[in-house]
Amino acid sequence: MTNTADLGAEALRDHVAAQLTRARERSALLTDAVDDDDLVRQHSKLMSPLVWDLAHIGNQEELWLVRDVGGREPVRRDIDELYDAFQHPRAARPTLPLLGPGEARSYVREVRDKVLDVLERTPLEGRRLLDRAFAFGMIVQHEQQHDETMLATHQLRTGAPVLHAPDPPKPVVAHRVDEVIVPGGRFTMGTSAEPWALDNERPAHAVEVPPFAIESVPVTCGRYLEFVEGGGYDDRRWWSDGGWAFRVEANLVAPRFWDKHGQTWTRRRFGVVEEIPHDEPVVHVSFHEADAFARWAGKRLPTEAEWEKAARHDPDGDRSRRFPWGDEDPEPRHANLGQRHLRPAPVGAYPDGASPLGVHQLIGDVWEWTATDFYGYPGFQAFPYREYSEVFFGPEYKVLRGGSFGTDPAACRGTFRNWDYPIRRQIFAGFRLARDVRSGEVR
Template identity: 60%
Template structure:
């Protein structure tokens, strides 16, 4: 294999290693549904192989189907997550054998693929980027499922830098045009395309994601009990679910505790808050006299170099993420404290915009001007509209191969099981610039 193919093979291996590591547990845990919001882990395991079979083997490689009879069972649109335990899913050992067989053939396809082929699936190895990002995204989904399971023994507390910052510091993003999206990133998804210009007024944005200690002020001030801070839909949701704190938080006397992969521990004050819904993030921002940034504002603050007048691939530049830049790839099973990655700062001075927690924005998930669905409309197009809110930036559980400044995630505003937090923005007042 040449260097590009070796890199792709290594990335494929990294994703498969995570899938197997997170499912190297007892069969009962694998086949049980831990929440109606999530699939059984064994469904995710076979699904990544079936996706790879359909796109790499059949579509790009012209290989005859291996298990066409299971296609519908592992079609994410054919069966809602809540009903997947009722399906005749492949047992864990059979699922492992199936995905191993698919991978062996996929590597054969990679070996004989001409990456300069103009075919849109083969050009630049697009189809391999598609499946390796897909598997890494499911690895993060598996972690969310394991967190919901409450299963102990999965906390991985690798070393993280020590944060240096407190407070509610904001940085100014100057007015003017900027780029949004991409037309050149070879593995970008359809919803990130095409690149286009936006022109925004100046705004302020938090230097860091909102921390647990800052969010606790909202909780202690009665923010969950005051409808002034909530949208009507958010207030109805809060009341119906009796939500009074982030998911996995409980109170013991004067102290807040959290459940993290089966372990009860005090809520660390300086980590970014996570497991909050869009409704909660929006309510906090209103209480604080701020708002959530729009998606365009978030991307400009993350990656627009106004001096060079160009968009960067990451806040710090175009180099791939390293341990100095961001908390990615499950280095530890938690966000890093605010101020831990000064080397990852964006041109405007915002930090930790990549990694740690997915960040809710104020925007609905809609197509960019000139959007064209590829390679299938179900990846993005069916989710466009006023149902899903955009999240940006990735989390501590996101693999570096599956994140960049233009990457767009989306979810329903009620979702809290994902590793999501937020930062706030505000308009520039007269005389501030």
């Protein structure tokens, strides 16, 4: 994502307009792909109807950009309560008197027209909410985050495929799974400089991390299949107490969307049933499954600080980069982002995106579970509202890092933090392994 601190006023307005447009084009793609019956249907109690997400996107844009930033009269004050995510759990949203598909589309168009006018007329300075167009960037990221949520809803729907995309690139040479030793020491975690960084990414602060080993690629489906077929789901030794209770209650036997036909394991992916691709990162596993696999493999999940140090630390310059490959925005050669492909790429497919120490695919492909509970950094300040981050702080949520193939670059940085319940499996989440280093491994 372009560092907006480097842009002049008019270039910044053009950048914001382009990002708003790009997000809306993706929202339209995800909602126009299905008929109206599909839009209003709840495909899983874990998710909202797609039409709720669409109108919620417009409502948040209206609240922050039309009313707050622009000081304009409300477009639809009467629907604020319907689209307040804290008022109604997802399972209950289909029972609400929601806007229909046509009304929702008309509403978001009207809001966007007003927002573009506000953008032209508003000085992008003078308030923290306006500095470097933060409020607009927040709304861009909000829409892209809901687009990824809608993509997850598409994965949960049944029926013929409606979304299509080319396959990701394949590695020139098959990647060998190996480990990278990350030296111990202090590094700068988080950011105080990225203009559109959200409150839980702030402030930048020094963290001391002991030396550790981390695998160069995420765990693949092929490796995970060894755990499945080796009885890993039936062996209590590998599971935490909470993990085992979840495994038993949910009757887990494999990642979500996997199935076995005879001797062949398949997965369902956006309506396509295919054999398990052994060289792709495993996806749709909960934290508990990732943790159990790590124990089975004699390793562990990385902490959030370890993950970020592996992703951002430049040992030669002794600084933290914006991304593993450097400070420039993600390009298609760096990472599998933005729904360009509807699947993770085979491991080793993005050598240009590797970190200085040789850790691959830290950005894109799959969100990676970490061992860390979700809390604010030292000096955290909620901005611009507590409900974005602070109300979720606590041991109930685990941190995920790095983004997935469904994450847009606008909502993915080396500092970006995601979080979810450790039982969640519908999200595009996988993991990689780490371990403590042994005496003599670090020079």
